Amino acid sequence: MKALAQIKPPHALKIWRIDDKDSAHLRMDTHTLAQAAVCLRAGGLVAFPTETVYGLGADARNAEAIARLFVAKGRPSDNPLIVHVSSVAEAECIVSQIQDVEQRLMALFWPGALTIVMPVRAGAVCPAVIAHGTRVAVRVPAHPVALELLRVAGIPIAAPSANRSGRPSPTCVQHVREDLNDRIDGIVDAGEAWMGIESTVVEVDGDQTVHVLRTGGITAEMLIAAGFTVAHTASPRHPVADMSTAPRAPGTKYKHYAPKGKLCVVEGAPRTVHRYIQKRVDDDATAGLRTAVLTFADQENIAAYRADMVIFLGPRGEVAPAAQRLYGALRACDSADIACIYAEATERTGMGAAYMDRLLRAASYDCVCI
Ligand code: TXA
Ligand code: MG
Numbered sequence: 001m002k003a004l005a006q007i008k009p010p011h012a013l014k015i016w017r018i019d020d021k022d023s024a025h026l027r028m029d030t031h032t033l034a035q036a037a038v039c040l041r042a043g044g045l046v047a048f049p050t051e052t053v054y055g056l057g058a059d060a061r062n063a064e065a066i067a068r069l070f071v072a073k074g075r076p077s078d079n080p081l082i083v084h085v086s087s088v089a090e091a092e093c094i095v096s097q098i099q100d101v102e103q104r105l106m107a108l109f110w111p112g113a114l115t116i117v118m119p120v121r122a123g124a125v126c127p128a129v130i131a132h133g134t135r136v137a138v139r140v141p142a143h144p145v146a147l148e149l150l151r152v153a154g155i156p157i158a159a160p161s162a163n164r165s166g167r168p169s170p171t172c173v174q175h176v177r178e179d180l181n182d183r184i185d186g187i188v189d190a191g192e193a194w195m196g197i198e199s200t201v202v203e204v205d206g207d208q209t210v211h212v213l214r215t216g217g218i219t220a221e222m223l224i225a226a227g228f229t230v231a232h233t234a235s236p237r238h239p240v241a242d243m244s245t246a247p248r249a250p251g252t253k254y255k256h257y258a259p260k261g262k263l264c265v266v267e268g269a270p271r272t273v274h275r276y277i278q279k280r281v282d283d284d285a286t287a288g289l290r291t292a293v294l295t296f297a298d299q300e301n302i303a304a305y306r307a308d309m310v311i312f313l314g315p316r317g318e319v320a321p322a323a324q325r326l327y328g329a330l331r332a333c334d335s336a337d338i339a340c341i342y343a344e345a346t347e348r349t350g351m352g353a354a355y356m357d358r359l360l361r362a363a364s365y366d367c368v369c370i
Contacts, residue, residue, distance in 0.1 A: 013184065014036075015186065016033065043065040046185060048145065049143055049193055050142075051146075051217075052169075059156075060081070060129050063127075075165045081137070083137065084138075084140070084156070086150035086151040090150075105228070106140075114202065114216075135203075162175075163179045167258075168257045169327055171192055172191070175327070178331070201213040208229065214357075221350055260334045263362050265343050265363045266343070267367060268369060294343035295311070296344050309332070319346050319347070
């Protein structure tokens with residue numbers, strides 16, 4: 001009997017499906033979300049959709065749950081987590097002070113893909129969430145399912161992206177399951193995340209300058225257009241970063257989003273890029289290597305690429321569809337055992353800055369400008 005009692009039951013991952021197509025249905029599904037909320041309140045690890053990527057949620061006040069979360073992700077303990085809340089009022093409960101500029105950022109961009117790092121209120125979250133520091137990153141997500149889950153749970157939820165550390169962030173439930181299936185308690189499934197790239201992380205200094213620690217869906221141009229003074233400190237290796245400044249979002253110092261194959265980004269005039277990539281692909285194929293191309297070329301040009309895999313990112317000049325597809329494309333290359341991946345570059349303005357940041361990280365900054 002004793003031996004039997006020690007045997008753990010097989011892990012049963014719960015999937016709560018929500019159809020977020022219409023808000024009436026979402027209201028009905030509050031009952032389903034309540035089950036996910038109960039799991040979170042009991043210290044469970046629950047993945048859920050946000051408008052950026054899927055997050056892996058845990059009660060930010062529960063040290064045991066947060067410790068499990070770090071283990072499940074294989075995340076270094078010096079990399080703090082974003083705390084998700086459903087309103088500005090709830091954010092006020094976990095930070096000790098809000099400056100005018102931060103107040104304006106919240107009013108303009110919340111709910112939304114903007115994370116603001118502010119001084120933590122003593123005891124509001126467990127120390128591991130903020131990597132034993134003094135500041136906490138806070139965000140109110142815009143996805144209706146995420147907002148409703150946070151509202152029903154009524155607790156601050158720490159939620160990093162729901163991937164194993166070093167893997168691309170998940171944009172759908174299948175990605176979450178690939179990485180975390182037997183390591184978490186449940187997943188709220190509401191289809192694809194909309195943006196596909198993580199939130200912008202900012203911090204406001206004493207001079208009221210908004211420092212962009214990680215680029216994302218809320219672009220520098222949007223912040224500047226709204227009247228803020230903006231400085232880039234995203235990463236010492238990012239092309240737009242101030243090289244003299246150390247990264248302040250610790251996560252940006254780690255190698256990220258790396259596919260198994262070697263990724264090379266190619267920048268230049270479309271025809272030249274096409275010729276260059278096809279030549280590299282042909283050489284790789286001759287050497288017996290499996291190849292993939294991530295391209296903005298239209299249908300006609302896709303046919304012109306000869307590779308084991310050709311992934312259409314979206315119309316040239318449109319970054320949003322490409323951003324939504326990027327991580328899925330990198331995962332597809334892994335599943336197909338692709339050894340060499342070539343990706344066409346985009347403009348680095350607007351959302352293109354975040355897109356190129358993630359793409360270049362995935363490529364370990366291997367970028368050919370022709
Ligand atoms: O869109 C997103 O932000 C997604 C969804 C789930 O909300 N979350 C996400 O979390 O991307 P994560 O853990 O993968 O990335 C959080 C980033 C990391 O670079 C981390 O270092 C930074 O935010 N960060 C978190 N807390 C911080 C703090 N107190 N100070 C500075 N940077 C912080
Ligand atoms: Mg992440």
